[in-house]
Amino acid sequence: MNDRFVIPARLRNTSLALILIGVITLIAGAASLLTSHADTDKTRFWLVLLQDSIFFTLITTVSVFIQAAVSLAQGAWIVSFRRIPEAIGANVWVFGLIAVIVLFAVAFGFTDSHGINTIYQWTTAKGDKIIEGKSAFLNKGMFAFFTLTAIGLWSFFGIKFRTMSLNQDNAPKNDTKLYWKVFRLSGVFLLVYALTQMSTIPWLWIMSIDAHWFSTLFSWYTFASAFVSGMSLIMLWMVYLKNQGNLVLVTTEHMHDVGKFMFAFSIFWTYLWFSQYMLIWYANVPEETTYFVMRQHGPYSIIFYANFIINFVMPILILMARPSKRNYFTVTFMALVIIFGHWLDYYQMMMPGPLKANWHINWYEIGVFMGFAGLLIFVVSRTLAKSSLIAHNNILVKETSIHIA
Protein backbone atom coordinates (compact mmCIF):
# COMPACT_ATOMS: atom_id res chain seq x y z
CA MET A 1 0.00 0.00 0.00
CA ASN A 2 1.61 3.22 -1.13
CA ASP A 3 -0.01 6.61 -1.42
CA ARG A 4 2.29 9.35 -2.64
CA PHE A 5 1.30 12.99 -2.71
CA VAL A 6 2.68 14.93 -5.64
CA ILE A 7 2.55 18.68 -4.98
CA PRO A 8 0.34 20.18 -7.70
CA ALA A 9 1.95 23.14 -9.47
CA ARG A 10 -1.07 25.24 -8.56
CA LEU A 11 -0.61 24.66 -4.84
CA ARG A 12 3.11 25.40 -4.97
CA ASN A 13 2.57 28.57 -7.02
CA THR A 14 -0.19 29.72 -4.68
CA SER A 15 1.98 29.19 -1.63
CA LEU A 16 4.94 30.95 -3.26
CA ALA A 17 2.70 33.84 -4.28
CA LEU A 18 1.40 34.12 -0.71
CA ILE A 19 4.95 34.09 0.67
CA LEU A 20 5.88 36.79 -1.86
CA ILE A 21 2.93 38.90 -0.74
CA GLY A 22 4.07 38.41 2.86
CA VAL A 23 7.64 39.45 2.10
CA ILE A 24 6.55 42.49 0.10
CA THR A 25 4.18 43.48 2.91
CA LEU A 26 6.97 43.09 5.42
CA ILE A 27 9.34 45.28 3.35
CA ALA A 28 6.62 47.84 2.72
CA GLY A 29 5.71 47.71 6.41
CA ALA A 30 9.32 48.23 7.44
CA ALA A 31 9.65 51.09 4.98
CA SER A 32 6.49 52.91 5.99
CA LEU A 33 5.76 51.92 9.60
CA LEU A 34 9.28 51.64 11.03
CA THR A 35 10.39 54.96 9.57
CA SER A 36 7.22 56.68 10.80
CA HIS A 37 7.54 59.29 13.52
CA ALA A 38 4.54 57.96 15.40
CA ASP A 39 5.42 55.39 18.06
CA THR A 40 2.18 53.51 17.48
CA ASP A 41 3.25 52.71 13.91
CA LYS A 42 6.49 51.10 15.09
CA THR A 43 4.58 49.22 17.76
CA ARG A 44 2.07 48.06 15.17
CA PHE A 45 4.84 46.76 12.92
CA TRP A 46 6.30 44.54 15.64
CA LEU A 47 3.03 43.60 17.32
CA VAL A 48 1.46 42.21 14.14
CA LEU A 49 4.58 40.15 13.44
CA LEU A 50 4.51 38.96 17.04
CA GLN A 51 0.82 38.03 16.88
CA ASP A 52 1.16 36.04 13.66
CA SER A 53 4.34 34.23 14.63
CA ILE A 54 2.87 33.24 18.02
CA PHE A 55 -0.43 32.23 16.45
CA PHE A 56 1.18 30.04 13.79
CA THR A 57 3.66 28.47 16.22
CA LEU A 58 0.87 27.54 18.61
CA ILE A 59 -1.52 26.13 16.02
CA THR A 60 1.20 24.00 14.42
CA THR A 61 2.25 22.70 17.86
CA VAL A 62 -1.33 21.50 18.34
CA SER A 63 -0.58 18.84 15.72
CA VAL A 64 2.16 17.44 17.96
CA PHE A 65 -0.24 17.57 20.90
CA ILE A 66 -3.05 15.71 19.14
CA GLN A 67 -0.65 12.95 18.07
CA ALA A 68 0.60 12.58 21.64
CA ALA A 69 -2.87 12.68 23.17
CA VAL A 70 -4.33 10.13 20.75
CA SER A 71 -1.25 7.87 20.97
CA LEU A 72 -1.51 7.86 24.75
CA ALA A 73 -5.21 6.99 24.55
CA GLN A 74 -4.28 4.31 21.98
CA GLY A 75 -6.79 5.78 19.56
CA ALA A 76 -6.80 4.28 16.09
CA TRP A 77 -8.99 6.80 14.31
CA ILE A 78 -6.11 9.20 13.70
CA VAL A 79 -3.87 6.63 11.99
CA SER A 80 -5.58 6.96 8.60
CA PHE A 81 -4.49 10.59 8.31
CA ARG A 82 -1.66 10.66 10.86
CA ARG A 83 0.80 11.89 8.24
CA ILE A 84 -0.97 15.28 8.23
CA PRO A 85 -0.39 16.14 11.92
CA GLU A 86 3.06 14.58 11.57
CA ALA A 87 3.93 16.84 8.63
CA ILE A 88 2.56 19.93 10.39
CA GLY A 89 4.30 18.97 13.64
CA ALA A 90 7.62 18.38 11.89
CA ASN A 91 7.50 22.00 10.73
CA VAL A 92 6.96 23.58 14.13
CA TRP A 93 10.61 24.59 14.06
CA VAL A 94 10.04 26.87 11.02
CA PHE A 95 7.47 28.97 12.84
CA GLY A 96 9.28 28.48 16.13
CA LEU A 97 12.42 29.99 14.65
CA ILE A 98 10.52 33.01 13.32
CA ALA A 99 8.78 33.35 16.69
CA VAL A 100 12.08 33.23 18.59
CA ILE A 101 13.54 35.95 16.37
CA VAL A 102 10.47 38.17 16.69
CA LEU A 103 10.00 37.54 20.43
CA PHE A 104 13.65 38.28 21.21
CA ALA A 105 13.67 41.33 18.97
CA VAL A 106 10.57 42.66 20.71
CA ALA A 107 11.58 41.77 24.26
CA PHE A 108 15.23 42.78 24.05
CA GLY A 109 15.60 45.20 21.16
CA PHE A 110 12.44 47.19 20.79
CA THR A 111 11.93 50.61 22.39
CA ASP A 112 9.99 53.65 21.29
CA SER A 113 11.35 57.20 21.09
CA HIS A 114 11.11 57.59 24.90
CA GLY A 115 13.14 54.46 25.57
CA ILE A 116 10.04 52.50 26.68
CA ASN A 117 9.20 49.07 25.34
CA THR A 118 5.52 49.63 24.53
CA ILE A 119 4.80 45.94 23.91
CA TYR A 120 6.55 44.20 26.81
CA GLN A 121 6.41 47.08 29.28
CA TRP A 122 7.85 44.94 32.07
CA THR A 123 11.25 44.93 30.32
CA THR A 124 11.74 48.66 30.76
CA ALA A 125 9.47 49.51 33.72
CA LYS A 126 11.29 51.20 36.57
CA GLY A 127 9.76 51.66 40.00
CA ASP A 128 6.48 50.00 39.12
CA LYS A 129 5.30 48.23 42.31
CA ILE A 130 3.04 45.68 40.59
CA ILE A 131 5.62 44.67 37.98
CA GLU A 132 8.39 44.52 40.59
CA GLY A 133 6.21 42.16 42.60
CA LYS A 134 6.11 39.81 39.63
CA SER A 135 9.78 40.14 38.77
CA ALA A 136 10.72 36.78 40.32
CA PHE A 137 9.00 35.14 37.35
CA LEU A 138 8.47 37.94 34.88
CA ASN A 139 12.04 38.83 33.92
CA LYS A 140 14.21 38.64 30.83
CA GLY A 141 16.06 35.52 31.95
CA MET A 142 12.87 33.54 32.50
CA PHE A 143 11.45 34.85 29.23
CA ALA A 144 14.48 33.69 27.25
CA PHE A 145 14.68 30.37 29.09
CA PHE A 146 11.03 29.41 28.65
CA THR A 147 10.87 30.65 25.05
CA LEU A 148 13.93 28.67 23.96
CA THR A 149 13.04 25.56 25.98
CA ALA A 150 9.44 25.46 24.82
CA ILE A 151 10.14 26.03 21.14
CA GLY A 152 13.11 23.68 21.24
CA LEU A 153 11.11 20.86 22.84
CA TRP A 154 8.03 21.35 20.63
CA SER A 155 10.20 21.25 17.50
CA PHE A 156 12.14 18.25 18.79
CA PHE A 157 9.03 16.21 19.58
CA GLY A 158 7.38 17.24 16.30
CA ILE A 159 10.33 15.92 14.31
CA LYS A 160 10.77 12.91 16.61
CA PHE A 161 7.18 11.70 16.23
CA ARG A 162 7.47 11.89 12.45
CA THR A 163 10.81 10.07 12.36
CA MET A 164 9.48 7.30 14.58
CA SER A 165 6.38 6.94 12.42
CA LEU A 166 8.53 6.74 9.26
CA ASN A 167 10.81 4.17 10.93
CA GLN A 168 7.74 2.08 11.71
CA ASP A 169 7.17 1.74 7.94
CA ASN A 170 10.46 -0.11 7.61
CA ALA A 171 10.12 -2.10 10.82
CA PRO A 172 9.16 -5.81 10.72
CA LYS A 173 5.41 -6.46 10.38
CA ASN A 174 3.48 -6.28 13.68
CA ASP A 175 6.57 -5.04 15.52
CA THR A 176 5.29 -3.16 18.58
CA LYS A 177 8.61 -1.79 19.83
CA LEU A 178 8.22 1.63 18.20
CA TYR A 179 4.54 1.75 19.08
CA TRP A 180 5.33 1.61 22.79
CA LYS A 181 8.20 4.04 22.36
CA VAL A 182 5.77 6.55 20.83
CA PHE A 183 3.38 5.76 23.67
CA ARG A 184 5.98 6.58 26.36
CA LEU A 185 7.27 9.70 24.58
CA SER A 186 3.67 10.92 24.21
CA GLY A 187 3.37 10.96 27.98
CA VAL A 188 6.57 12.97 28.24
CA PHE A 189 5.37 15.40 25.59
CA LEU A 190 2.03 15.97 27.33
CA LEU A 191 3.94 16.92 30.47
CA VAL A 192 6.13 19.31 28.46
CA TYR A 193 3.05 20.73 26.77
CA ALA A 194 1.24 21.21 30.09
CA LEU A 195 4.19 23.11 31.52
CA THR A 196 4.62 25.31 28.45
CA GLN A 197 1.59 25.94 26.23
CA MET A 198 -0.97 25.23 28.97
CA SER A 199 0.69 27.43 31.59
CA THR A 200 3.92 29.43 31.32
CA ILE A 201 4.19 30.31 27.63
CA PRO A 202 0.92 32.28 27.29
CA TRP A 203 1.76 34.13 30.50
CA LEU A 204 5.12 35.23 29.18
CA TRP A 205 4.30 35.78 25.52
CA ILE A 206 0.77 37.19 25.63
CA MET A 207 -0.46 37.96 29.14
CA SER A 208 2.68 39.97 29.97
CA ILE A 209 1.67 42.49 27.30
CA ASP A 210 -0.88 43.67 29.87
CA ALA A 211 1.63 43.22 32.67
CA HIS A 212 -0.54 44.76 35.42
CA TRP A 213 -3.41 42.43 34.73
CA PHE A 214 -3.58 38.70 35.33
CA SER A 215 -5.98 35.83 34.93
CA THR A 216 -5.43 32.28 36.16
CA LEU A 217 -7.52 30.90 33.32
CA PHE A 218 -5.57 32.66 30.61
CA SER A 219 -3.31 29.82 29.45
CA TRP A 220 -6.16 27.35 29.19
CA TYR A 221 -8.11 29.86 27.21
CA THR A 222 -5.28 30.47 24.73
CA PHE A 223 -4.72 26.71 24.54
CA ALA A 224 -8.37 26.10 23.65
CA SER A 225 -8.13 28.82 21.04
CA ALA A 226 -5.01 27.30 19.50
CA PHE A 227 -6.35 23.75 19.73
CA VAL A 228 -9.56 24.39 17.85
CA SER A 229 -7.72 26.25 15.07
CA GLY A 230 -5.08 23.51 14.95
CA MET A 231 -7.78 20.88 14.42
CA SER A 232 -9.34 23.06 11.72
CA LEU A 233 -5.95 23.22 10.02
CA ILE A 234 -5.73 19.41 10.01
CA MET A 235 -9.26 19.32 8.61
CA LEU A 236 -8.32 21.67 5.76
CA TRP A 237 -5.39 19.45 4.77
CA MET A 238 -7.56 16.37 5.03
CA VAL A 239 -10.20 17.78 2.71
CA TYR A 240 -7.54 19.05 0.31
CA LEU A 241 -5.68 15.74 0.09
CA LYS A 242 -8.93 13.80 -0.17
CA ASN A 243 -9.91 15.99 -3.13
CA GLN A 244 -6.53 15.24 -4.71
CA GLY A 245 -7.41 11.54 -4.55
CA ASN A 246 -4.99 10.75 -1.72
CA LEU A 247 -5.67 9.38 1.75
CA VAL A 248 -7.61 6.31 0.58
CA LEU A 249 -8.16 5.10 4.15
CA VAL A 250 -9.87 8.30 5.23
CA THR A 251 -13.65 8.04 5.17
CA THR A 252 -16.46 10.34 6.21
CA GLU A 253 -16.18 8.74 9.65
CA HIS A 254 -12.69 10.13 10.24
CA MET A 255 -13.78 13.51 8.97
CA HIS A 256 -16.73 13.37 11.34
CA ASP A 257 -14.32 12.80 14.26
CA VAL A 258 -12.17 15.82 13.41
CA GLY A 259 -15.39 17.78 12.92
CA LYS A 260 -16.47 16.77 16.43
CA PHE A 261 -13.21 18.17 17.78
CA MET A 262 -13.82 21.44 15.93
CA PHE A 263 -17.34 21.62 17.34
CA ALA A 264 -16.62 20.46 20.89
CA PHE A 265 -13.56 22.61 21.40
CA SER A 266 -15.36 25.68 20.08
CA ILE A 267 -17.78 25.15 22.96
CA PHE A 268 -14.85 24.50 25.31
CA TRP A 269 -13.20 27.73 24.17
CA THR A 270 -16.45 29.61 24.88
CA TYR A 271 -16.67 28.00 28.30
CA LEU A 272 -13.19 29.27 29.23
CA TRP A 273 -13.68 32.63 27.56
CA PHE A 274 -16.90 33.15 29.47
CA SER A 275 -15.53 31.83 32.77
CA GLN A 276 -12.76 34.40 32.60
CA TYR A 277 -15.15 37.16 31.61
CA MET A 278 -17.88 36.38 34.12
CA LEU A 279 -15.65 36.15 37.17
CA ILE A 280 -14.07 39.49 36.35
CA TRP A 281 -17.44 41.05 35.58
CA TYR A 282 -18.97 39.74 38.79
CA ALA A 283 -16.11 40.54 41.17
CA ASN A 284 -15.80 44.00 39.59
CA VAL A 285 -12.28 44.64 40.91
CA PRO A 286 -10.89 47.70 39.09
CA GLU A 287 -7.43 46.28 38.29
CA GLU A 288 -9.09 43.29 36.63
CA THR A 289 -11.92 45.04 34.83
CA THR A 290 -9.64 47.48 32.99
CA TYR A 291 -8.81 44.61 30.64
CA PHE A 292 -12.43 44.23 29.57
CA VAL A 293 -13.33 47.92 29.68
CA MET A 294 -10.91 48.46 26.81
CA ARG A 295 -12.14 45.41 24.90
CA GLN A 296 -15.87 45.40 25.45
CA HIS A 297 -16.73 49.08 25.76
CA GLY A 298 -13.70 50.72 24.18
CA PRO A 299 -12.47 50.81 20.60
CA TYR A 300 -12.30 47.00 20.37
CA SER A 301 -15.99 46.30 21.00
CA ILE A 302 -16.56 45.27 17.38
CA ILE A 303 -13.84 42.62 17.63
CA PHE A 304 -15.06 41.57 21.08
CA TYR A 305 -18.56 40.74 19.85
CA ALA A 306 -17.40 39.43 16.46
CA ASN A 307 -15.09 37.09 18.35
CA PHE A 308 -18.01 35.65 20.29
CA ILE A 309 -20.25 35.31 17.23
CA ILE A 310 -17.62 33.78 14.93
CA ASN A 311 -16.13 31.42 17.49
CA PHE A 312 -19.24 30.35 19.36
CA VAL A 313 -22.53 31.13 17.66
CA MET A 314 -21.42 30.02 14.18
CA PRO A 315 -19.82 26.69 15.19
CA ILE A 316 -22.64 25.73 17.53
CA LEU A 317 -25.37 26.44 14.98
CA ILE A 318 -23.58 25.20 11.86
CA LEU A 319 -21.56 22.26 13.17
CA MET A 320 -24.08 20.83 15.62
CA ALA A 321 -26.00 18.67 13.15
CA ARG A 322 -24.44 15.35 12.23
CA PRO A 323 -24.72 15.77 8.43
CA SER A 324 -22.85 19.10 8.51
CA LYS A 325 -19.79 17.44 10.11
CA ARG A 326 -19.80 14.88 7.30
CA ASN A 327 -20.09 17.37 4.47
CA TYR A 328 -16.93 18.59 2.70
CA PHE A 329 -18.28 22.06 2.08
CA THR A 330 -19.51 22.88 5.59
CA VAL A 331 -16.40 21.55 7.33
CA THR A 332 -14.08 23.44 4.97
CA PHE A 333 -16.08 26.61 5.39
CA MET A 334 -16.18 26.27 9.17
CA ALA A 335 -12.46 25.41 9.36
CA LEU A 336 -11.64 28.67 7.55
CA VAL A 337 -14.08 30.61 9.73
CA ILE A 338 -12.63 29.11 12.93
CA ILE A 339 -9.02 29.82 11.94
CA PHE A 340 -9.92 33.40 11.08
CA GLY A 341 -11.98 33.74 14.27
CA HIS A 342 -9.18 32.58 16.51
CA TRP A 343 -6.63 34.70 14.69
CA LEU A 344 -8.99 37.56 15.60
CA ASP A 345 -9.10 36.25 19.17
CA TYR A 346 -5.31 36.44 19.42
CA TYR A 347 -5.52 39.89 17.84
CA GLN A 348 -7.80 41.17 20.59
CA MET A 349 -5.63 39.53 23.26
CA MET A 350 -2.51 41.36 22.12
CA MET A 351 -3.39 44.68 20.47
CA PRO A 352 -5.41 46.70 23.04
CA GLY A 353 -2.59 47.14 25.58
CA PRO A 354 0.09 48.69 23.37
CA LEU A 355 -1.97 50.15 20.52
CA LYS A 356 -4.95 51.53 22.51
CA ALA A 357 -7.42 53.00 20.00
CA ASN A 358 -5.00 52.97 17.05
CA TRP A 359 -5.81 49.52 15.75
CA HIS A 360 -6.23 48.68 12.09
CA ILE A 361 -6.92 45.47 10.25
CA ASN A 362 -5.51 46.69 7.01
CA TRP A 363 -3.06 45.76 4.23
CA TYR A 364 -0.26 45.13 6.69
CA GLU A 365 -2.16 42.73 8.99
CA ILE A 366 -3.69 40.84 6.07
CA GLY A 367 -0.42 40.72 4.11
CA VAL A 368 1.58 39.33 7.04
CA PHE A 369 -1.12 36.73 7.71
CA MET A 370 -1.05 35.68 4.04
CA GLY A 371 2.72 35.37 4.15
CA PHE A 372 2.57 33.05 7.16
CA ALA A 373 -0.25 31.03 5.59
CA GLY A 374 1.78 30.66 2.39
CA LEU A 375 4.81 29.52 4.34
CA LEU A 376 2.68 26.96 6.16
CA ILE A 377 1.26 25.57 2.91
CA PHE A 378 4.72 25.50 1.34
CA VAL A 379 6.60 23.67 4.10
CA VAL A 380 3.79 21.27 5.03
CA SER A 381 3.14 20.22 1.43
CA ARG A 382 6.87 19.60 0.93
CA THR A 383 6.99 17.39 4.01
CA LEU A 384 3.82 15.55 2.99
CA ALA A 385 5.26 14.77 -0.45
CA LYS A 386 8.37 13.17 1.04
CA SER A 387 6.77 9.92 2.14
CA SER A 388 3.73 7.70 1.68
CA LEU A 389 0.56 9.25 3.08
CA ILE A 390 -0.50 5.95 4.62
CA ALA A 391 1.27 4.67 7.70
CA HIS A 392 0.74 1.19 6.25
CA ASN A 393 2.85 -0.62 8.83
CA ASN A 394 1.28 1.02 11.87
CA ILE A 395 -0.18 -1.75 14.01
CA LEU A 396 -3.52 0.08 14.21
CA VAL A 397 -3.98 0.45 10.45
CA LYS A 398 -6.62 -2.30 10.25
CA GLU A 399 -8.55 -0.78 13.13
CA THR A 400 -8.51 2.68 11.56
CA SER A 401 -9.76 1.41 8.19
CA ILE A 402 -12.92 -0.05 9.77
CA HIS A 403 -13.42 2.87 12.15
CA ILE A 404 -16.93 4.20 12.64
CA ALA A 405 -17.42 7.58 14.28
Add this chain to the structure above:
Amino acid sequence: MAIKKFAVAAYDDEAVLFPAVSKVRKSGYKLHDIYTPFAVHGLDVAMGHKETDLHIAGFIYGLCGTSTAVGFISWIFTSDWPIVYGGKPHFALPAWVPITFELTVLFAAVGMTLTFCYLNQIMPGVKKHVFHPRQSDDLFVMAIELNEHTPEGEVLEFLKSTGAVETNVQVAEDSWWYGRWDKKEEYEALNAG
Protein backbone atom coordinates in the same frame (compact mmCIF):
# COMPACT_ATOMS: atom_id res chain seq x y z
CA MET B 1 -49.85 -5.54 19.74
CA ALA B 2 -50.45 -8.82 18.13
CA ILE B 3 -49.36 -12.39 18.40
CA LYS B 4 -47.27 -13.38 15.42
CA LYS B 5 -45.10 -16.20 14.20
CA PHE B 6 -41.34 -15.66 14.02
CA ALA B 7 -38.41 -17.57 12.60
CA VAL B 8 -35.48 -17.08 14.97
CA ALA B 9 -31.83 -17.52 14.08
CA ALA B 10 -28.86 -17.24 16.45
CA TYR B 11 -25.38 -16.32 15.25
CA ASP B 12 -22.18 -16.53 17.24
CA ASP B 13 -20.03 -14.18 15.17
CA GLU B 14 -20.40 -10.61 13.95
CA ALA B 15 -18.53 -11.52 10.78
CA VAL B 16 -21.32 -14.01 9.96
CA LEU B 17 -24.12 -11.78 11.18
CA PHE B 18 -23.45 -8.86 8.82
CA PRO B 19 -23.55 -10.88 5.56
CA ALA B 20 -26.60 -12.72 6.92
CA VAL B 21 -28.41 -9.41 7.52
CA SER B 22 -27.75 -8.24 3.98
CA LYS B 23 -28.87 -11.63 2.59
CA VAL B 24 -32.11 -11.48 4.58
CA ARG B 25 -32.79 -7.96 3.35
CA LYS B 26 -32.11 -8.96 -0.26
CA SER B 27 -34.35 -12.02 0.03
CA GLY B 28 -37.29 -9.83 1.01
CA TYR B 29 -38.17 -11.56 4.28
CA LYS B 30 -39.49 -9.22 6.91
CA LEU B 31 -36.72 -8.55 9.42
CA HIS B 32 -38.40 -8.04 12.81
CA ASP B 33 -35.35 -7.14 14.91
CA ILE B 34 -31.87 -8.22 15.93
CA TYR B 35 -30.92 -8.68 19.58
CA THR B 36 -27.26 -8.35 20.53
CA PRO B 37 -25.42 -8.55 23.84
CA PHE B 38 -23.69 -5.20 23.14
CA ALA B 39 -24.04 -2.27 20.78
CA VAL B 40 -22.77 -3.41 17.37
CA HIS B 41 -21.39 -0.52 15.33
CA GLY B 42 -22.90 -0.25 11.89
CA LEU B 43 -25.68 -2.79 12.48
CA ASP B 44 -28.35 -0.10 12.29
CA VAL B 45 -27.03 0.92 8.87
CA ALA B 46 -26.86 -2.73 7.76
CA MET B 47 -30.46 -3.26 8.86
CA GLY B 48 -31.54 -0.24 6.85
CA HIS B 49 -32.72 1.88 9.75
CA LYS B 50 -32.79 5.56 8.97
CA GLU B 51 -30.93 8.09 11.11
CA THR B 52 -32.80 8.69 14.36
CA ASP B 53 -34.53 12.02 15.00
CA LEU B 54 -33.78 11.78 18.72
CA HIS B 55 -31.08 14.46 18.53
CA ILE B 56 -33.45 16.93 16.87
CA ALA B 57 -35.83 16.31 19.77
CA GLY B 58 -32.87 16.91 22.09
CA PHE B 59 -32.13 20.25 20.42
CA ILE B 60 -35.74 21.33 20.87
CA TYR B 61 -35.76 20.26 24.54
CA GLY B 62 -32.52 22.21 25.00
CA LEU B 63 -34.07 25.33 23.49
CA CYS B 64 -37.04 24.90 25.85
CA GLY B 65 -34.59 24.75 28.77
CA THR B 66 -32.78 27.88 27.61
CA SER B 67 -35.96 29.87 27.17
CA THR B 68 -37.43 28.63 30.47
CA ALA B 69 -34.32 29.69 32.36
CA VAL B 70 -33.89 33.08 30.70
CA GLY B 71 -37.62 33.82 30.77
CA PHE B 72 -38.17 32.80 34.38
CA ILE B 73 -35.05 34.44 35.83
CA SER B 74 -35.56 37.66 33.91
CA TRP B 75 -39.19 37.82 35.01
CA ILE B 76 -38.18 37.38 38.68
CA PHE B 77 -35.28 39.82 38.67
CA THR B 78 -36.73 42.56 36.50
CA SER B 79 -40.42 42.65 37.30
CA ASP B 80 -41.55 40.30 40.06
CA TRP B 81 -38.95 40.93 42.75
CA PRO B 82 -36.18 43.26 41.56
CA ILE B 83 -33.27 43.47 43.99
CA VAL B 84 -29.90 45.12 43.44
CA TYR B 85 -27.14 42.55 43.89
CA GLY B 86 -23.58 43.82 44.08
CA GLY B 87 -24.38 46.94 42.08
CA LYS B 88 -25.32 44.91 39.02
CA PRO B 89 -28.18 45.92 36.73
CA HIS B 90 -31.48 44.07 37.20
CA PHE B 91 -31.08 42.46 33.82
CA ALA B 92 -27.70 40.87 34.68
CA LEU B 93 -27.40 38.42 31.80
CA PRO B 94 -23.82 37.11 32.39
CA ALA B 95 -24.75 36.01 35.92
CA TRP B 96 -27.61 33.91 34.56
CA VAL B 97 -25.59 32.06 31.96
CA PRO B 98 -24.50 29.20 34.28
CA ILE B 99 -28.09 28.51 35.37
CA THR B 100 -29.33 28.82 31.79
CA PHE B 101 -26.68 26.33 30.74
CA GLU B 102 -27.63 23.89 33.52
CA LEU B 103 -31.33 24.04 32.67
CA THR B 104 -30.56 23.57 28.97
CA VAL B 105 -28.61 20.43 29.77
CA LEU B 106 -31.23 19.21 32.25
CA PHE B 107 -34.14 19.66 29.85
CA ALA B 108 -32.24 18.08 26.96
CA ALA B 109 -31.06 15.13 29.07
CA VAL B 110 -34.36 14.33 30.77
CA GLY B 111 -36.38 14.96 27.63
CA MET B 112 -34.13 12.76 25.50
CA THR B 113 -34.15 9.96 28.08
CA LEU B 114 -37.94 9.92 28.21
CA THR B 115 -38.19 10.14 24.41
CA PHE B 116 -35.70 7.31 24.08
CA CYS B 117 -37.77 5.18 26.47
CA TYR B 118 -40.92 6.00 24.52
CA LEU B 119 -39.36 5.21 21.13
CA ASN B 120 -37.98 1.89 22.37
CA GLN B 121 -41.07 1.18 24.49
CA ILE B 122 -39.15 0.53 27.65
CA MET B 123 -40.42 1.36 31.12
CA PRO B 124 -40.41 -0.32 34.51
CA GLY B 125 -42.97 -3.13 34.33
CA VAL B 126 -43.11 -3.36 30.55
CA LYS B 127 -42.56 -6.95 29.43
CA LYS B 128 -41.22 -8.12 26.09
CA HIS B 129 -40.78 -11.53 24.60
CA VAL B 130 -37.25 -12.92 24.88
CA PHE B 131 -36.42 -14.88 21.74
CA HIS B 132 -33.32 -16.53 23.12
CA PRO B 133 -31.93 -16.48 26.68
CA ARG B 134 -28.40 -16.06 25.34
CA GLN B 135 -29.23 -12.86 23.39
CA SER B 136 -27.92 -10.91 26.37
CA ASP B 137 -24.94 -13.20 26.80
CA ASP B 138 -22.97 -14.31 23.74
CA LEU B 139 -25.31 -14.75 20.76
CA PHE B 140 -26.64 -12.39 18.11
CA VAL B 141 -30.31 -13.27 17.68
CA MET B 142 -32.27 -12.36 14.57
CA ALA B 143 -36.07 -12.61 14.41
CA ILE B 144 -37.91 -12.76 11.08
CA GLU B 145 -41.64 -12.26 10.93
CA LEU B 146 -43.45 -15.08 9.10
CA ASN B 147 -46.71 -14.92 7.17
CA GLU B 148 -48.70 -17.15 4.87
CA HIS B 149 -46.37 -16.43 1.91
CA THR B 150 -43.24 -17.44 3.80
CA PRO B 151 -43.38 -21.13 4.77
CA GLU B 152 -41.38 -21.71 7.92
CA GLY B 153 -39.45 -24.68 6.56
CA GLU B 154 -38.10 -22.60 3.67
CA VAL B 155 -37.16 -19.69 5.92
CA LEU B 156 -35.40 -21.92 8.46
CA GLU B 157 -33.49 -23.62 5.66
CA PHE B 158 -32.48 -20.20 4.34
CA LEU B 159 -31.37 -19.00 7.79
CA LYS B 160 -29.25 -22.11 8.28
CA SER B 161 -27.58 -21.43 4.94
CA THR B 162 -26.57 -17.95 6.16
CA GLY B 163 -24.52 -19.50 8.96
CA ALA B 164 -26.93 -19.55 11.93
CA VAL B 165 -25.85 -21.83 14.77
CA GLU B 166 -29.44 -22.33 16.02
CA THR B 167 -32.81 -21.83 14.36
CA ASN B 168 -36.39 -22.30 15.53
CA VAL B 169 -39.91 -21.00 15.12
CA GLN B 170 -41.70 -19.11 17.88
CA VAL B 171 -45.16 -17.68 18.26
CA ALA B 172 -44.90 -14.54 20.32
CA GLU B 173 -46.21 -11.11 21.13
CA ASP B 174 -44.49 -8.78 18.67
CA SER B 175 -44.35 -5.69 20.89
CA TRP B 176 -44.92 -5.44 24.62
CA TRP B 177 -47.37 -6.03 27.42
CA TYR B 178 -47.64 -4.47 30.81
CA GLY B 179 -46.83 -6.47 33.91
CA ARG B 180 -49.19 -9.43 33.36
CA TRP B 181 -47.17 -12.55 33.94
CA ASP B 182 -50.26 -14.71 33.50
CA LYS B 183 -50.39 -13.37 29.97
CA LYS B 184 -46.77 -14.45 29.56
CA GLU B 185 -47.71 -18.01 30.46
CA GLU B 186 -50.34 -17.86 27.74
CA TYR B 187 -47.65 -17.07 25.18
CA GLU B 188 -45.40 -19.78 26.50
CA ALA B 189 -48.23 -22.27 26.14
CA LEU B 190 -48.68 -21.11 22.54
CA ASN B 191 -44.98 -21.59 21.91
CA ALA B 192 -44.99 -25.06 23.41
CA GLY B 193 -47.93 -26.00 21.21
